[in-house]
Amino acid sequence: MPLTITAHEILDDAIRLTWSDGRESLFHHVWLRDNCPDSRHRETWERIDDVLSFDPETRPTEAALSSNGDISITWNDGHRSCFARDWLRRHCYSEPARLEHRPMPTTWAGGPGATPPRLTHDAIMETDAGLLSFLEILRDQGCCVVSGMPDERKAGEALAQRIAYLRETNFGVDFTVVSKPNPNNNAYTALELPAHTDLANREMPPGVQFLHCLVSDAPGGESILVDGFHAALLLREENPDAFDLLTSTPFDYRFHDTEWDVRWRAPVIGLDADGALREIRYNNALRAPLNVAPDLVKPTYQALRAFVAILRDPSNELHFRLGAGEMLVFHNRRVLHGRAAFDPNGGARELHGCYVDIDEMMSRIRVLGGDNLLA
Amino acid sequence: MPLTITAHEILDDAIRLTWSDGRESLFHHVWLRDNCPDSRHRETWERIDDVLSFDPETRPTEAALSSNGDISITWNDGHRSCFARDWLRRHCYSEPARLEHRPMPTTWAGGPGATPPRLTHDAIMETDAGLLSFLEILRDQGCCVVSGMPDERKAGEALAQRIAYLRETNFGVDFTVVSKPNPNNNAYTALELPAHTDLANREMPPGVQFLHCLVSDAPGGESILVDGFHAALLLREENPDAFDLLTSTPFDYRFHDTEWDVRWRAPVIGLDADGALREIRYNNALRAPLNVAPDLVKPTYQALRAFVAILRDPSNELHFRLGAGEMLVFHNRRVLHGRAAFDPNGGARELHGCYVDIDEMMSRIRVLGGDNLLA
Numbered sequence: 055m056p057l058t059i060t061a062h063e064i065l066d067d068a069i070r071l072t073w074s075d076g077r078e079s080l081f082h083h084v085w086l087r088d089n090c091p092d093s094r095h096r097e098t099w100e101r102i103d104d105v106l107s108f109d110p111e112t113r114p115t116e117a118a119l120s121s122n123g124d125i126s127i128t129w130n131d132g133h134r135s136c137f138a139r140d141w142l143r144r145h146c147y148s149e150p151a152r153l154e155h156r157p158m159p160t161t162w163a164g165g166p167g168a169t170p171p172r173l174t175h176d177a178i179m180e181t182d183a184g185l186l187s188f189l190e191i192l193r194d195q196g197c198c199v200v201s202g203m204p205d206e207r208k209a210g211e212a213l214a215q216r217i218a219y220l221r222e223t224n225f226g227v228d229f230t231v232v233s234k235p236n237p238n239n240n241a242y243t244a245l246e247l248p249a250h251t252d253l254a255n256r257e258m259p260p261g262v263q264f265l266h267c268l269v270s271d272a273p274g275g276e277s278i279l280v281d282g283f284h285a286a287l288l289l290r291e292e293n294p295d296a297f298d299l300l301t302s303t304p305f306d307y308r309f310h311d312t313e314w315d316v317r318w319r320a321p322v323i324g325l326d327a328d329g330a331l332r333e334i335r336y337n338n339a340l341r342a343p344l345n346v347a348p349d350l351v352k353p354t355y356q357a358l359r360a361f362v363a364i365l366r367d368p369s370n371e372l373h374f375r376l377g378a379g380e381m382l383v384f385h386n387r388r389v390l391h392g393r394a395a396f397d398p399n400g401g402a403r404e405l406h407g408c409y410v411d412i413d414e415m416m417s418r419i420r421v422l423g424g425d426n427l428l429a
Numbered sequence: 430m431p432l433t434i435t436a437h438e439i440l441d442d443a444i445r446l447t448w449s450d451g452r453e454s455l456f457h458h459v460w461l462r463d464n465c466p467d468s469r470h471r472e473t474w475e476r477i478d479d480v481l482s483f484d485p486e487t488r489p490t491e492a493a494l495s496s497n498g499d500i501s502i503t504w505n506d507g508h509r510s511c512f513a514r515d516w517l518r519r520h521c522y523s524e525p526a527r528l529e530h531r532p533m534p535t536t537w538a539g540g541p542g543a544t545p546p547r548l549t550h551d552a553i554m555e556t557d558a559g560l561l562s563f564l565e566i567l568r569d570q571g572c573c574v575v576s577g578m579p580d581e582r583k584a585g586e587a588l589a590q591r592i593a594y595l596r597e598t599n600f601g602v603d604f605t606v607v608s609k610p611n612p613n614n615n616a617y618t619a620l621e622l623p624a625h626t627d628l629a630n631r632e633m634p635p636g637v638q639f640l641h642c643l644v645s646d647a648p649g650g651e652s653i654l655v656d657g658f659h660a661a662l663l664l665r666e667e668n669p670d671a672f673d674l675l676t677s678t679p680f681d682y683r684f685h686d687t688e689w690d691v692r693w694r695a696p697v698i699g700l701d702a703d704g705a706l707r708e709i710r711y712n713n714a715l716r717a718p719l720n721v722a723p724d725l726v727k728p729t730y731q732a733l734r735a736f737v738a739i740l741r742d743p744s745n746e747l748h749f750r751l752g753a754g755e756m757l758v759f760h761n762r763r764v765l766h767g768r769a770a771f772d773p774n775g776g777a778r779e780l781h782g783c784y785v786d787i788d789e790m791m792s793r794i795r796v797l798g799g800d801n802l803l804a
Binding site: 067068080082084085088089095097098099100101102104105106110145147148149152155218219222224236237238239240242243245248256257258302303304310311312313314315316317318319320321326327328338339340341343344345346347348351352355356358359362363366411412413414416417420421425426427 | 442443455457459460463464470472473474475476477479480481485520522523524527530593594597599611612613614615617618620623631632633677678679685686687688689690691692693694695696701702703713714715716718719720721722723726727730731733734737738741786787788789791792795796800801802
C-alpha cells in the first residue's frame, strides 16, 4: 500500500510532514524552494535554476494536500510548487531515512572450508536478472567465481562489458598475467603475491577486477582473497587508535617503469563523507617510503603492522584453486587478492584480466532495477 | 654542488643527519629498516618484504659514511643496509622538506582584459619540451588555449593522446557538443551553461578536458572560465565557516537517462590528506536534492550561496570567444567552464571533446622530466 501524508504543518523554517507509517519528515523552506520541480529542464531532467535564483528567506504562505495526495505550496512571492509525495518520501533526510540509505556490505571471514560465491557464465550472460544477481553479489560480498567460461581470450571482457566499457590503465585495456622475462611488476613473476589491492598508486584504483583463468597447469599459484572491510572492522574493534591512524594518515604508493610514473597518496582505510567504509588501499609492492610528520612515524608503523597482521591471519583468508575455465571477479577496492608462488617450469599458468569501475557497476544495478527512471 | 652529509648521530628511535646546507633529517630506525634497499625486487623495483618481515624494535649498532658519501648501517640482528645520500635527501620527511614538496598551483582572478595562456598545436605536437610546457601550464594554472589546430575531428584526441589514453565516460571516448533534438544533457541544448565542472556525479570526474572548436558561426556561445581554487581561497578568507562546511558536507550529484544512472556524493571543495585543495566539484545541472542532517541544511545552503556568488562574480571570470581551429584545454576538477547561450538558427556551433585523467597527466610530466628513473 503506498504511503500517504497524514499531516502537514508549516513551522518557522521548515514544513513537517507525517506519513501513514508514522515517520516524520522535516523539509526546510529553502530546500523545498531549491527543489521546486520547475527548476529543472523538461527534457534533460537537469537543474536550470541555481541557489542564487531565489531569495533564501522565501517562505510558504500555504501548504495543501491535493486530491491525489501530493502537496502543493504557495510561496510569499506568489510562486507555486507541487511536490509528488513519492518523491518527497524518497528524498526525506530525517536520521532514520538517511540510515536506511546507507550501503550495508555483508562482510565475511575466511578460514578452512570457506568458499567464494559461485555463478555460471551462462546465467550472467543470458538474462538481465542473472546479471543483476551477479552485480548484487559483487556489491554486497565483494567477490564471485564464475564457472563455465568459454575457452576464449575475450570471454572475460565480454562478460565485463555486460556492465559497461572497461577501465583502461597503464597495463592496457586488458592484460595477461603470466611469468615474463624482464617483468615491470611482481604479478609478472612467479613469486608469491601476498593479498593486496591492485593499482593502489592511482587516485582511483580500478573498481571491479576480472581474472579469467585460461591455463592452470603450473604447480602452486592457489588464489587467496581477504575481505578488507571485515579486516578494517576487526581493527576498529581491537585497536581503535590504529584504525583512526589508518583512516587519516596518507601512505604514498608508486608504480614506475621506463614509460610511467604514477603516484598517489591516501590513507590505507578510506572513509566516505558519512564516515562509512569506502575503500581499502593496500599494496605492499607499491608502497613508497612513508612521508608524514616525524611524530607520526612510529605510531603509523604500529598501526599498519596491526592491520597487516589481521590481513595475514589465515582465519580471514579464503583459499582456493582457480581452474581453467573459471573467472575470479572481485571488488578491487575492498577485497584483497593474492596467490601462492608457482613453479613456471612445472606447467603453464595464464590469467587474462580487465577492470570495470564502481560507478559503472552501480549504474548498471540501478538501471537493471529500474531506479534510473525515478527522478 | 651535490649536498653531502656533514654529521650523523644515532638517537633512541631515529638517526639524525645534518646536511651541507644546514638541514637536519630525522630517519626513524623502523623507517630505515622498512626501506632497506634489499627489501625490493631487483627488476621490478617493487617491494617484496612487508612490515611484518622485521622486528620493529630492531636498532642500528653502527652508522658510518662510506667513501662516496652514502651511509651504511649495521643492525643489532646483523643485517646491513646501505642508503644512497641522494635517495635519503629526496625522502626526508622533516617539516621543511614536506612543505617543499607540496603542489603550489598559481591561482588567478579574471575580469576585463584577462586572457588564458596560449600555445600552438605544433609546439605541443612536435617536441617533448613543448608537450612538457603545456602540461606544466595545465598543472599550475589549470587552463590553456591551443591555436592552429588542424581542421580535423580527430585533431584534439591526437593531441590529448600525446599524454596518454583517453578517459571513457557514459558520453563516450569522445563527444560532440552541438544543440541536439531530445538532449539528455544541458550541454546538448543552446542554453547558457553557467560555469561548472563536468561529471561531478562521478566518483572521480575526468581530469583534463579538451574542447576542440570545429565550427563557431552561431551568434553567442562565448566561453567562460573560473579558477575554482582561487574562488575557494577567497571563500576561506571571507567566510571560513562556509569554507569548512563546503569541505566537509557531501552534496549528491546525479546524471540519469534511459541507459545510465551515475551518482556520487562528495563535498564541493575537496581537500587532500594534507589539507591542501584537491578538487572543486560543482555542477548545478547535476546537483541532486541535499541529503544531510537536518541541522546542517540551512547553513549548507548559506555556504553554497556564498561560494556560488564568488564563482559568478565577473571579476573572477575569464571571458573569450573560442574560434574555429582553437582548442580549450582545462583541469576539469579545478577550473569551472561555461558558455553564454547561443542562437542555433544563426549558424552552426560544434565542439569536439575528450578527457585525460590527472594520474596520466602527472605521470607524463614526471617521465618527460626524467623523474620516473629515480627510485
